[in-house]
Amino acid sequence: MKIAIDCHTLEIEHWAGKEQYLSSILRELNKIDKENDYILYFRRKVFDDSKPFGNWKIKNINLPTPFWQLAVIIDLIISGADWLIVPCTYLLPFLNIFVSSIVVVHDLTTFLPATRKTHKLMTRFKEKLLLRGALFNAKKIIAVSENTKKDLINFFKTDSHKIFVIGEAAQSRFKPVARDAAMKEKLAKYKVPGDFILFVGTLEPRKNIVTLINAYKSLIAAGGYDRYKLVLVGQTGWYYQEIFNRVKELNLEDKVIFTGYISDDEVPYLLSVAHCFVYPSIYEGFGLPPLEAMSCGCPVITSKLSSLPEVVGDAAILINPNSKEEIYLAIKKILSDDNFRKDLIKKGLERSKLFSWENAASGYMKLYRS
Numbered sequence: 001m002k003i004a005i006d007c008h009t010l011e012i013e014h015w016a017g018k019e020q021y022l023s024s025i026l027r028e029l030n031k032i033d034k035e036n037d038y039i040l041y042f043r044r045k046v047f048d049d050s051k052p053f054g055n056w057k058i059k060n061i062n063l064p065t066p067f068w069q070l071a072v073i074i075d076l077i078i079s080g081a082d083w084l085i086v087p088c089t090y091l092l093p094f095l096n097i098f099v100s101s102i103v104v105v106h107d108l109t110t111f112l113p114a115t116r117k118t119h120k121l122m123t124r125f126k127e128k129l130l131l132r133g134a135l136f137n138a139k140k141i142i143a144v145s146e147n148t149k150k151d152l153i154n155f156f157k158t159d160s161h162k163i164f165v166i167g168e169a170a171q172s173r174f175k176p177v178a179r180d181a182a183m184k185e186k187l188a189k190y191k192v193p194g195d196f197i198l199f200v201g202t203l204e205p206r207k208n209i210v211t212l213i214n215a216y217k218s219l220i221a222a223g224g225y226d227r228y229k230l231v232l233v234g235q236t237g238w239y240y241q242e243i244f245n246r247v248k249e250l251n252l253e254d255k256v257i258f259t260g261y262i263s264d265d266e267v268p269y270l271l272s273v274a275h276c277f278v279y280p281s282i283y284e285g286f287g288l289p290p291l292e293a294m295s296c297g298c299p300v301i302t303s304k305l306s307s308l309p310e311v312v313g314d315a316a317i318l319i320n321p322n323s324k325e326e327i328y329l330a331i332k333k334i335l336s337d338d339n340f341r342k343d344l345i346k347k348g349l350e351r352s353k354l355f356s357w358e359n360a361a362s363g364y365m366k367l368y369r370s
Contacts, residue, residue: 001035001037001082001083001368002036002037002039002079002080002081002082003036003037003038003081003083003084003085004038004039004040004076004079004084004099005026005038005039005084005085005086006041006072006084006086006087006088006089007022007026007041007042008041009022009087009088009089010022011044014235014261015264016202017288018087018106019088020171020264021106021144021168022087022088024169024171024357025087025357025360026040028357028358028360028361029361029364031358031361032361033055033361033364035365036055036368037055037056037057038055038056039057039059039075039081040056040058041059041061041072041075042058042059042060042061043060043068044060059075061075066091069092069095069096070095073092073098077099082099082100083368084099084101085104086101086102086104086134087104090103090127090130090133090134091130093134094137100139101138102138102139102140102141102142102367103134103138103140103142104141104142104144105135105141105142105143105152105285106144106148107148107283107284107286108148108151108152108155108285109285110127111127111128111151111155112151135156135158140163140164142164142166142363142367143164143165143166144165144166144168144285145165145167145285145311146165146310147310148285148307149163164366164370166363166364166367167286167355167359167360167363168286168291168355168360169356169357170288170291170292170352170355171264171292173264173265174267174268174271174296175296176272176349177268177269177272177273179273182269183269183273186269186270187270190231190257190259190262190270191257191259192229192231193227193229193257194273195227195229195275196228196229196230196231196257196275197228197229197230197274197276197331198231198233198270198271198276198278198293199212199230199231199232199233199234199277199278199279200233200262200271200277200289200292201233201281201289202234202235202236202237203232203234203240203243204236204237204238204239205238205239205242206282206283207279207281207282208280208281208282208303208321208322209232209243209280210242210243210246211280211322211324211327212230212327213243213246213247213252213256214246214250214324215278215324215325215327215328215331216230216252216255217250218324218325219331219332219335222328222332228335229255229256230252230255230256230257231256231257231259232256232257233259233260233262233267233270235260244258267292268296271292271293271296271297272298274293275299275334276299276331276334276335276341277290277293277300277301278330278331279293279302279308280301280303280321280327281302281303281305281306281308282303282305282306282322283305283306284303284306284307284308286311287306287307287308288311290302290308290311290312290316291352293348294315294316294348294352295348295349295352297348298345298348299316299317299341299344299345300315300316300317300344300348301319301330301334302316302317302318302319303318303319303321304318304319304320312351314347315347315348315350315351316344316348317330317334317344
């Protein structure tokens with residue numbers, strides 16, 4: 001078969017979760033799939049399109065939206081593609097009615113009552129329109145979790161037989177890092193202390209960071225935990241200012257550290273030395289950060305909502321993300337009980353082995369054959 005993949009989102013400078021997902025799937029499919037031919041579509045030259053590698057061909061079409069999408073559709077027809085995989089956006093499958101589409105759905109944050117208000121009205125309108133059309137046109141749909149599959153059925157009445165659940169995985173760089181000179185250098189670079197509680201993710205309301213800050217204030221007020229800083233890693237997203245305002249209101253400027261964006265190559269250094277990783281997100285399509293933390297041997301506290309229990313199983317403390325009391329008590333439990341912390345680390349490392357990009361790519365191969 002000839003399989004086309006929309007790869008244009010890989011052109012951005014700082015990759016988010018969807019771009020990491022696409023990159024990882026491409027890398028693994030290139031390793032294991034010698035049966036099918038691939039065409040990778042870009043808008044500008046990321047890879048040299050004059051040098052195909054193996055059964056993979058690169059096509060760079062330098063046109064603005066939506067002319068790029070129309071040009072891709074024409075090229076799909078001319079090249080005789082059997083399938084079009086769209087892992088990150090919905091405009092192309094919305095327009096495409098000529099080649100069978102496989103649409104990847106990561107989450108439904110613009111639709112859920114708890115999260116849709118964190119997106120601009122126009123963003124919600126466009127995504128609702130495009131996703132509905134993309135799902136209607138798609139021959140197959142990949143959901144990254146059982147929870148996302150359930151949401152698709154509930155919100156769009158999608159035929160469950162069209163949906164294949166293929167999970168994600170942490171990249172190989174997410175593993176325990178030894179405490180050495182490189183570790184010391186990374187911690188110094190971001191002014192991270194020796195004892196700290198860690199969050200990694202975009203600074204936006206859906207991640208529920210204000211409640212985490214309130215829980216951290218309770219921890220400090222309890223006494224005996226002053227040496228632990230709260231380190232918040234990530235770039236700012238929608239409506240982030242409340243997070244900074246809350247730190248000031250609680251007089252925690254000397255306790256809470258904002259590092260800004262940190263590359264994925266450096267995050268494992270922080271995860272490997274943090275006393276615990278707290279991720280009280282209100283909603284996740286899959287929830288990769290807790291899995292990355294477990295892979296690095298960091299004990300995890302995360303939400304009992306959406307897909308997160310699917311990912312962590314019994315290898316993390318599950319909390320109500322809207323309860324500062326539950327978050328505070330969970331942090332206190334890990335910091336005060338070393339045996340419990342070690343047991344959580346062991347469970348997390350074992351749990352993380354259940355997820356791999358090889359398994360995900362094998363899921364794609366099974367989908368093709370179906």
